[in-house]
Amino acid sequence: xxxxxxxxxxxxxxxxxxxxxxxxxxxNTVKIGSVLSVTGPxxxxxxxxxxxxxxxxxxxxxxxxxxxxxxxxxIYDDGGDANKARTFATRLIEDDEVIAMVGGTTTGSTMxxxxxxxxxxxxxxxxxxxxxxxxxxxxxxFKTPHTDKMAxxxxxxxxxxxxxxxxxxxxxxxxxxxxxxxxxxxxAPNYGMEIxxxxxxxxxxxxxxxxxxxIKNTAGVQAVVNPGFGQxxxxxxxxxxxxxxxxxxxxxxxxxxxxSFIDLAGAAAEGVRLPAxxxxxxDKLPESDPQKKVVTEYKQAYEGATKxxxxxxxxxxxxxxxxxxxxxxxxxxxxxxxxxDEIEKTKxxxxxxxxxxxxxxxxxxxxxxxxxxxEIKGGDWNLVASGS
Amino acid sequence: xxxxxxxxxxxxxxxxxxxxxALGFTLIYxxxxxxxxxxGEFVMLGGMVTVFVSAAGVPLPLxxxxxxxxxxxxxxxxxxxxxxxxxxxxxxxxxxxxxGASILLRGLAAIVFDKQFHKLPAFTGDTPVDxxxxxxxxxxxxxxxxxxxxxLALYVFxxxxxxxxxxxxxxxxxxxxxxxxxxxxxxxxxxFGGSAAIGAIAGILVTPITLTSYDVGxxxxxxxxxxxxxxxxxxxxxxxxxxxxxxLLEAFGAGYISSTYKDAFAFVxxxxxxxxxxxxxxxxxxVERV
Numbered sequence: 146x147x148x149x150x151x152x153x154x155x156x157x158x159x160x161x162x163x164x165x166x167x168x169x170x171x172x173n174t175v176k177i178g179s180v181l182s183v184t185g186p187x188x189x190x191x192x193x194x195x196x197x198x199x200x201x202x203x204x205x206x207x208x209x210x211x212x213x214x215x216x217x218x219x220i221y222d223d224g225g226d227a228n229k230a231r232t233f234a235t236r237l238i239e240d241d242e243v244i245a246m247v248g249g250t251t252t253g254s255t256m257x258x259x260x261x262x263x264x265x266x267x268x269x270x271x272x273x274x275x276x277x278x279x280x281x282x283x284x285x286x287f288k289t290p291h292t293d294k295m296a297x298x299x300x301x302x303x304x305x306x307x308x309x310x311x312x313x314x315x316x317x318x319x320x321x322x323x324x325x326x327x328x329x330x331x332x333a334p335n336y337g338m339e340i341x342x343x344x345x346x347x348x349x350x351x352x353x354x355x356x357x358x359x360i361k362n363t364a365g366v367q368a369v370v371n372p373g374f375g376q377x378x379x380x381x382x383x384x385x386x387x388x389x390x391x392x393x394x395x396x397x398x399x400x401x402x403x404x405s406f407i408d409l410a411g412a413a414a415e416g417v418r419l420p421a422x423x424x425x426x427x428d429k430l431p432e433s434d435p436q437k438k439v440v441t442e443y444k445q446a447y448e449g450a451t452k453x454x455x456x457x458x459x460x461x462x463x464x465x466x467x468x469x470x471x472x473x474x475x476x477x478x479x480x481x482x483x484x485x486d487e488i489e490k491t492k493x494x495x496x497x498x499x500x501x502x503x504x505x506x507x508x509x510x511x512x513x514x515x516x517x518x519x520e521i522k523g524g525d526w527n528l529v530a531s532g533s
Numbered sequence: 534x535x536x537x538x539x540x541x542x543x544x545x546x547x548x549x550x551x552x553x554x555a556l557g558f559t560l561i562y563x564x565x566x567x568x569x570x571x572x573g574e575f576v577m578l579g580g581m582v583t584v585f586v587s588a589a590g591v592p593l594p595l596x597x598x599x600x601x602x603x604x605x606x607x608x609x610x611x612x613x614x615x616x617x618x619x620x621x622x623x624x625x626x627x628x629x630x631x632x633g634a635s636i637l638l639r640g641l642a643a644i645v646f647d648k649q650f651h652k653l654p655a656f657t658g659d660t661p662v663d664x665x666x667x668x669x670x671x672x673x674x675x676x677x678x679x680x681x682x683x684x685l686a687l688y689v690f691x692x693x694x695x696x697x698x699x700x701x702x703x704x705x706x707x708x709x710x711x712x713x714x715x716x717x718x719x720x721x722x723x724x725f726g727g728s729a730a731i732g733a734i735a736g737i738l739v740t741p742i743t744l745t746s747y748d749v750g751x752x753x754x755x756x757x758x759x760x761x762x763x764x765x766x767x768x769x770x771x772x773x774x775x776x777x778x779x780x781l782l783e784a785f786g787a788g789y790i791s792s793t794y795k796d797a798f799a800f801v802x803x804x805x806x807x808x809x810x811x812x813x814x815x816x817x818x819x820v821e822r823v
Contacts, residue, residue, distance in 0.1 A: 186748075188648055318793070344792045349752040351550075351743030354543040354668075355788035355795075358536055376650040376744045387661045388539075388668050409652050409744055412659065 174210075174217045175479050177202070177469065178243030180233045180258065181272075182250035185225030191250040193447075193459030194272055195220060198247065200450050201466055211473050219243060223254050230254035234261040244479050247465040249273050252320065259286055268472075268485040270465040272458070275324050279508040285485055287508040289464040289498055290457075291399060291422065291515055293325035293372070294332060299420035299516040300370055300396045301329075301336035303529070309367040309394060311339050313360040315381060317373035319348035321400050325372035341366050348377055354384045361390055369393055374400035379409035386413035394418065399516070403456055407524055418529065420516040422457045424497045426526050439495050460497030468494055468501060535666025540788040541781070542664065546673040546742065548780020549680040550576075553735035554757025555764065555772035556687065557728035562767050563704035564717075564724035567627040571611060571635035572757060573750025574642075575729045578604045579736025580745030581642060584651040593653070601733045607638070608729025612722050620718075635750065642747035655741040672741045679738045683731055684773055691769070700724065704767070763803050765816025774814060779803070 179198055182191035202218045210216060219241045221233035230249070237243045238261060245268045249255035252275040259278075262269035262285050269286050271278050276292040304312065312333075316326035326345070333340055342363040344356035360366055369390070371381050378401045385395055395417050397406070402421035407414050423430060427440035443463055444455045471494065472487035473479075491510060494501040499515025518529040554572055561569045582600035587593050615630050622630075656675050661668040691697040702710040703720045711717050736745065743749070756779060764775025779799055786798035806814065 344787075346787075346792060347796060349749075351739070352543050352547050352784070355540050355784045356792045358539045359788060359792075362536060376746065379650070379744060380742075387670055389661070405649055409650055411652070 173213065174215045175473075176217045176219055176241055176243045178237035178241055178246040179218065179220045179248035180223050180230050180237070180246070180254065181220060181248050182225040182254065183222040187225045187251050190458045191222070193453070193456045194248075194250060194462035196451050197447060197459040197462040198466060200446065201463060205470065211470050212477055214479070225251060225254070227253040227257040231257040231261065234258040238262070238265040238267060243267065244481050245469050245484055246270065247272070247462065247469055252278065259283060262286065267481045268469070268488055270469055270488070272461045272465060274321065276328070282506060282508050287468070287488055287503070289461045289468065289496065289509075291498060291511055292328075292509065293321070293398070294328040295511070295513060295516060296325060296399045296420050297329040297332050298336070299513055299518065301332065301338050302513065303418065303518050304338065304368055304396075305336050307394065310337050311341050311365045311367045313342035313344070313363060313366040313369045314340055315344045315346065315353065315356055315360060315369060315371050317348050317375075317377045318345050319374055321374035322348070322372050322377070325398055325400070329370065329372060346377060346381070348375060350377065351380060352384065353381045354388060357381070357384050357388050357390065361388055366393065368396065370396045372398045372400070376409060379406055382410040382417060383413045391416060399457070404454055407521060414521045416520065416522070418518060418520045421519050421526070422460060422498050422515065423517055424455060424457050424460045426517060426519060426528055429526070429528055435495055435500060436497070440497050443497050457498070464496035464498050464501070467496065536788070538665055538667035540784045542667055542669050542673060544781035544784030545777060546676050546780070547783065548777035549676050550735050550739045550753070550776070551756050551760040551779050552773045552776025553680055553683060553731055554753050555761040555776045556684070556769060557731045558757055558761040559767055559769050559772045560728040560731070561724050564700055564721050565616070565627070566624045567616065567631065568758065569725075569728065570628065570631045570754055570758075571638060572728065572732055573752070573754030574635050574638040575604045575608065575732025576736040576753050577642060577745065577747065577750040578607060578638070579733030580653070580740035580749070581646050581651070581747065583737050583740065584653055584745065585646055587653070597737045600737060601730050604729040604733035605726045608725040609722055612725035616721070616725070617718065635754070639748055639750065646747055648747060650744045650746045652744050653737075653740045670742060676738045676742070679734060683734060684769070687769060696723070759800070759803055762813055763806055765813030768813070768815040771813055771815030
C-alpha cells in the first residue's frame with residue numbers, strides 16, 4: 146500500500162512538473178531547486194524553510210523577478226532520508242536543470258547531495274548546521290546557519306568574561322549534541338576552559354537527574370553547558386532546577402533557541418543563558434543594530450503569512466535565498482559558474498543569521514558577532530549586555 | 534546516601550512508567566498471545582489528548598478522563614477492525630498488524646495534533662520535596678502512587694471478579710475457556726480496552742515530568758517490551774518488577790558507571806538474565822505437549 150501511494154504521488158508529481166515545465170518554456174524563468182525535510186523527524190526544521198522559500202519567491206516574482214526573469218522554485222521533500230535527498234538532487238540537476246540550489250535541511254542529507262552538485266558544478270547553499278559542510282571548503286558548496294563550533298566559542302567567551310573556567314558538560318547523544326560536544330571539547334583549551342565532568346543523555350531520555358547529580362557532586366564545577374536539541378535540554382533544565390543547582394550558571398545552545406523551550410522548561414529556565422541569532426530578539430535590538438530591519442521585516446512577513454511564530458531555521462532559508470538572488474543580480478547571468486563566483490564575493494550581506502562576508506576560504510562568512518548572548522528572564526529572552 | 538536516594542527515586546519514577554507499559558503488553562499478551570507494539574501509542578494518546586483537551590479550556594481532571602476514554606475507544610477499534618478480522622492468523626502476523634497500527638496512530642497524531650513537544654502542569658506544584666537530601670519532584674509521587682493503584686486494581690480485577698477470572702482462563706487455555714462458555718472475543722476486546730486505559734494513565738501521569746509529543750510511544754514501547762521480557766512475558770507481577778528494575782538499572786548505570794553506556798548497561802543486564810532464565814524472572818516455563 147505504501148509503495149502504491151508513493152507511485153501515485155510520483156505520477157502526480159511528474160504530471161505536475163510536466164505542466165510546470167511547459168509553463169517555464171512559455172515564460173522567461175530561471176529554476177532554483179530545493180530539497181528539504183518537510184516531513185519526517187526533521188520537519189520542524191524543514192517546514193519553516195519550505196514556507197519561507199515559497200513565501201519569498203512569490204514576493205520576488207510579484208516584484209518583477211530577478212533581472213527581468215521570474216524564479217521558478219522546485220522543492221522536493223526528502224522526509225529526512227539522505228538516500229532520497231541524493232535521488233532528488235540528481236533529479237534537480239538532470240531533469241529540472243536548476244541553476245542553483247538552496248536546501249539540504251539536515252547535515253546528513255546535505256553531505257549526501259554535495260557530490261552531485263560538485264560534479265555538476267551548480268552552486269549549493271546548504272541550510273544544515275554542522276561545520277563539515279564547509280570545512281574543508283568545496284568550490285560549489287556554501288551554507289547559511291551558524292556552526293556549533295561558533296556556539297561553543299560564544300559560550301566560552303561569555304564564561305571567560307565572568308571568570309568561570311571550570312565547567313561541566315551534559316550533552317545529548319543525538320547528531321547535534323554529539324557534534325557540538327566534540328567541537329566544545331576541541332575549542333575549550335583555546336579559551337582556557339577545563340572540562341571537569343562530561344556527561345551525556347539519550348535524545349529520548351525523560352530523566353537526567355542521575356547525570357546532573359554527578360556533575361553537582363564534582364568538586365569545582367563553576368558552570369554547566371548543555372549542547373542539545375529538541376525536548377532533552379528542556380528536561381535537563383527542569384532537572385537542574387529540581388536539584389537546586391541554579392546557583393551554578395547554566396548555558397544552553399542555539400539548538401533550543403525557540404519559544405517552545407521557555408514554555409517547556411517553565412520557571413526552571415530563569416537565568417539560563419544561550420547564544421542565538423538576532424532573529425529571536427528582533428524587537429529587543431537597539432535601533433542602531435544593522436540587523437534590526439531585516440529581522441523585524443522577516444518576522445512580520447513570515448508570521449503574517451503562516452500564522453506561526455518565526456524560527457531561526459526559516460531564517461536560514463531566507464538568508465540562502467537572498468544571498469543567491471543578490472549574486473544572480475550581480476552576475477546578471479543564469480550561468481551557474483558565474484553565480485557561484487558572485488556568491489563567493491558576497492560582502493556585507495545583512496541576513497537574519499548575521500552579516501555575511503564570504504571569501505574563497507570561508508563559505509559561511511559569519512563571525513561570532515552573529516550570535517547574541519541571551520539570558521532568559523521573566524519568561525522571555527533578554528540580551529546580555531557585553532561585559533556582564 | 535543522598536546521591537544513592539536521588540538515583541533510586543529517579544530510577545523508580547522512570548521504571549514505574551516502563552512498568553505500566555509492560556503491564557499493558559502483559560494484559561493483551563495473556564488474552565491473545567499478541568505482543569501489541571501499539572502499546573506506546575496509547576501512552577502518547579493519554580498525554581497528547583490531555584494536553585490538547587485541557588488547552589481547549591477543559592479542567593485537567595476531566596481532560597484526563599476524556600483522554601483515557603479516547604485511548605480506550607481507539608484500543609477497542611484496533612481490536613475490532615485490525616485484530617479481530619485476522620483472528621485466524623498466526624501470532625507473528627498479528628504482531629505485524631500492531632506494528633502497522635502503531636505507525637498509523639503516530640502518523641495520525643502528527644496530523645491531528647502537531648509535531649511539537651508539549652507539557653502538562655504538575656498536579657501538585659513544581660517545588661521539589663527534600664527526601665533525606667534527594668530532591669524529588671512531587672509528580673514522582675503521583676507516578677509511583679498511580680502505578681501502585683493501577684497494579685492493585687488490576688490484581689483485584691483479575692483475582693476477585695468473574696470477568697477477571699475469565700481473562701485468566703482465556704490466558705491459560707483459550708479453547709477450554711470457550712468450551713466452558715467464556716466469550717473469548719469479548720475478553721480480548723476487554724484486554725485491548727484495558728491495556729489502552731493503562732497506557733493512557735501512564736501517559737497522563739508522566740507527561741508533567743517527561744513532556745510528550747506525537748512520537749514518544751516508540752521508545753516507551755521498546756523499553757516496556759524489554760521490561761516485560763525481563764519480568765517474564767505474561768506475568769503481571771513480572772511486568773511491574775521488570776519495569777522498575779529497568780528504570781533502576783538505567784539510573785544507577787548513568788549515576789555510577791557512565792551515562793554514555795547506561796542504555797547498553799541496562800540491556801546487557803537484561804541479556805544476561807535472559808541467558809540464565811530465558812522465560813524471564815517470573816515467567817512460566819512453556820511446555821510443548823506433543
